[in-house]
Each structure stands twice: as C-alpha cells, then as structure tokens.
Amino acid sequence: MNPTFTIGRIAGIRISLNWSWLIIFALIVWSLDVSVFPAQNPGLSHATYLIMSVVAAFVFFLSILLHEIGHSIVARRNGMEIEGITLWLFGGVSQFKEKFSSPGSEFRIGIAGPAVSLVLGAIFVGLAVMVNFTTPVDGTLAWLGYINLLLLVFNLLPALPLDGGRVLRSALWKAKGDFAWATRIAAGIGKGFGYLMIGGGVLLFVAYRSASGIWLALIGWFLLSAAGGEVRYLEASQALEGLHVRDLMTRDPVTASADETLGQFMDSLAGRAKHSTYPVVSNGDVLGLLPFRSIAHFPRSDWDSRLVRDSMLGSDQVPVLDTEDSAEDALTELMGGEIHRGLVVHDGGLVGFISISDIGRVLNQRSAFRR
Numbered sequence: 138m139n140p141t142f143t144i145g146r147i148a149g150i151r152i153s154l155n156w157s158w159l160i161i162f163a164l165i166v167w168s169l170d171v172s173v174f175p176a177q178n179p180g181l182s183h184a185t186y187l188i189m190s191v192v193a194a195f196v197f198f199l200s201i202l203l204h205e206i207g208h209s210i211v212a213r214r215n216g217m218e219i220e221g222i223t224l225w226l227f228g229g230v231s232q233f234k235e236k237f238s239s240p241g242s243e244f245r246i247g248i249a250g251p252a253v254s255l256v257l258g259a260i261f262v263g264l265a266v267m268v269n270f271t272t273p274v275d276g277t278l279a280w281l282g283y284i285n286l287l288l289l290v291f292n293l294l295p296a297l298p299l300d301g302g303r304v305l306r307s308a309l310w311k312a313k314g315d316f317a318w319a320t321r322i323a324a325g326i327g328k329g330f331g332y333l334m335i336g337g338g339v340l341l342f343v344a345y346r347s348a349s350g351i352w353l354a355l356i357g358w359f360l361l362s363a364a365g366g367e368v369r370y371l372e373a374s375q376a377l378e379g380l381h382v383r384d385l386m387t388r389d390p391v392t393a394s395a396d397e398t399l400g401q402f403m404d405s406l407a408g409r410a411k412h413s414t415y416p417v418v419s420n421g422d423v424l425g426l427l428p429f430r431s432i433a434h435f436p437r438s439d440w441d442s443r444l445v446r447d448s449m450l451g452s453d454q455v456p457v458l459d460t461e462d463s464a465e466d467a468l469t470e471l472m473g474g475e476i477h478r479g480l481v482v483h484d485g486g487l488v489g490f491i492s493i494s495d496i497g498r499v500l501n502q503r504s505a506f507r508r
C-alpha cells in the first residue's frame with residue numbers, strides 16, 4: 138500500500154498527503170479543543186472551541202503547505218526540478234529531483250520556507266493584536282501566529298535536514314568549497330539536536346509527566362534518523378561517482394509481450410531462471426514492467442484469461458532511465474518508485490532493467506554503508 142496519496146496540484150507542483158498527517162490533524166484538533174483554547178480563552182461554549190480547533194488546524198495545514206510552496210517556487214527559479222510536496226507527520230517535505238547546483242541556490246531555497254512562515258506568523262499576530270475581532274476569532278489568530286513562529290524557530294535550528302541546517306551547509310560549502318565536509322558538519326549538528334531532544338523529551342515525560350515530552354522525543358528521533366539519512370545519501374553518492382546506469386543494469390532481459398496471457402508467458406518461461414520483474418514490450422515499444430508478484434497475485438485458473446497488459450505496471454508508474462543517466466540519479470528515482478525497479482531505454486528502445494539491489498550491491502562492494 139502506498140502511504141501517500143495525491144490531493145492536487147498547485148502551480149504545477151504535486152501535493153501529496155501521507156496518511157500519518159490525518160492522525161496528526163486529529164491530534165491537533167483534539168489538543169486544541171480540550172486544552173489549548175479552553176485555557177487561552179476560558180468561558181466559551183463547547184461548540185465554539187470545536188469550531189476554533191478545526192479552523193485553526195486547517196489553516197495550520199495551509200501554512201505548512203505555503204511554507205513548502207515557498208521552497209518549491211524558489212527551487213524552480215533556481216533551475217531545479219520539483220518532484221512534489223508531501224505533508225506528513227512533522228510537517229512538509231519538498232522532494233527535489235536533483236542536487237543543489239551551488240551554495241547560493243541551496244541558501245535561497247532553504248531560507249524561502251522560513252521566510253513564508255515569518256510573514257504568515259507576523260500577519261496572524263498583527264491581526265490578533267491590532268484588530269478587534271470577537272474572542273473566538275482573536276484566539277484562533279493568536280494561536281496561528283504563535284504556531285507559525287514556533288515552526289519558524291524550529292526550522293531555523295542549524296541542523297540538517299532542517300532549513301536552518303541547509304542554510305548552515307550552504308555557508309560552510311561556500312566557505313570551504315567542500316560539499317561533503319559541509320554535509321558532515323551540518324548533519325552532525327542535526328544528530329546532536331536529535332539526541333538533545335530525545336533526552337529532553339524523556340526527562341520532561343518522566344519528571345513532569347508532560348505529554349509534550351513525547352512529542353519532543355519523537356521529533357528528536359525523526360531528526361536523528363533524517364540526519365543519518367543525509368550522511369548515508371552523501372556516502373552513497375560518493376561511492377557511485379562516475380558510474381552510470383549502463384554499468385549496473387541487467388542487459389537483454391527476458392521480456393513479456395503485452396498481448397499474451399499470463400499463462401502463455403509463464404509457459405514461455407519454463408525451465409528458465411525466474412526474475413522478480415519482466416519488462417513488457419509490444420511491437421518494439423516499451424510498455425511497462427510486470428512484477429512476478431503481480432502474476433502470483435492471480436490464481437492459476439485466471440492465468441489463461443488475463444493479459445499481460447492488464448496485469449503490468451505501466452511505464453508512467455515505474456522509473457524509466459537512460460543508459461547514460463548517472464547511478465546517483467537512478468538511485469534517487471528507484472528509491473521514490475513503488476517497486477524499486479525501473480526500465481532502461483536508449484534511443485527509444487528497451488536495453489535492460491535495473492533494480493535498487495543492483496545499486497545496493499555496488500554500494501556494498503565499495504563499502505559505502507558502514508554502520
């Protein structure tokens with residue numbers, strides 16, 4: 138099952154939701170409703186608190202989205218291709234398809250999101266303080282101002298992969314001209330903050346029975362693993378330097394033809410080694426990939442009535458790479474795909490296929506993943 142689903146496009150950028158966001162949305166509404174608003178604006182009715190909470194949580198959601206759109210628009214202006222924005226447990230993540238081209242562009246892209254949060258926070262606080270709305274509206278605006286400014290401060294911590302960490306890395310990268318060194322320092326600080334938050338969170342929970350301690354520890358844990366991910370990604374891209382898809386792919390693979398039935402295809406495989414995936418072709422065109430598990434998914438009695446074409450993943454659903462693409466780009470694409478496998482084409486024709494384990498093997502040989 139795919140944990141994220143697309144909810145729409147804004148300015149051509151795909152916006153997705155991770156299911157975890159729905160849980161967070163409910164938790165935010167709940168905690169605003171039972172504790173934050175009753176404490177901040179006592180004496181209102183139950184219905185009022187609930188409406189304030191739903192509206193506040195929804196506008197908070199829009200604020201995070203605008204923060205990410207800020208990153209994306211500046212990224213696009215700096216010539217980067219945007220894969221999309223995913224909102225999940227702890228906010229938003231913008232997926233970029235490639236690496237930052239220069240310290241300057243990483244700095245501008247990194248600072249764009251916090252700039253949006255700053256503007257939003259200032260607008261909400263300004264409205265709450267300067268305009269005389271009714272208490273529920275004022276209360277909602279005040280919380281939105283506070284939460285956007287909190288988001289701003291958190292994101293500006295100089296800890297990779299937070300925005301502040303990107304800003305720090307871009308500065309270090311600029312100062313010394315060494316991207317790898319800058320990444321290690323900024324990710325190291327990220328890990329440090331991660332440990333601090335986990336420790337602080339556990340302490341808060343144990344000593345004061347405070348539920349915020351759990352939140353803090355969770356965020357710390359997220360930061361710790363994401364910072365580790367940045368370093369592993371760096372090491373992987375260093376190990377893959379100079380390699381291309383043509384060096385890693387499986388050549389001349391066994392193919393399935395789109396208009397044969399699963400039964401015919403399985404018969405044609407008889408006696409040959411089984412792969413986990415087969416490219417699907419028709420009259421020289423590459424149409425998609427047929428994972429073995431899609432065949433196994435149907436009972437044997439259906440194999441003679443089901444066409445390969447109706448059981449495959451179309452080429453719009455799987456990564457399609459060129460022999461000349463860099464191994465690092467291939468890794469990024471394959472990690473983002475659902476089945477971690479992709480087709481390899483060149484000059485319009487199928488030449489092979491590649492799986493993430495082909496790249497993993499090389500990484501192991503070059504011992505990039507030291508633990």
Ligand SMILES: [Zn+2]
Binds near residue numbers: 204208251292
């Ligand atoms: Zn951001």
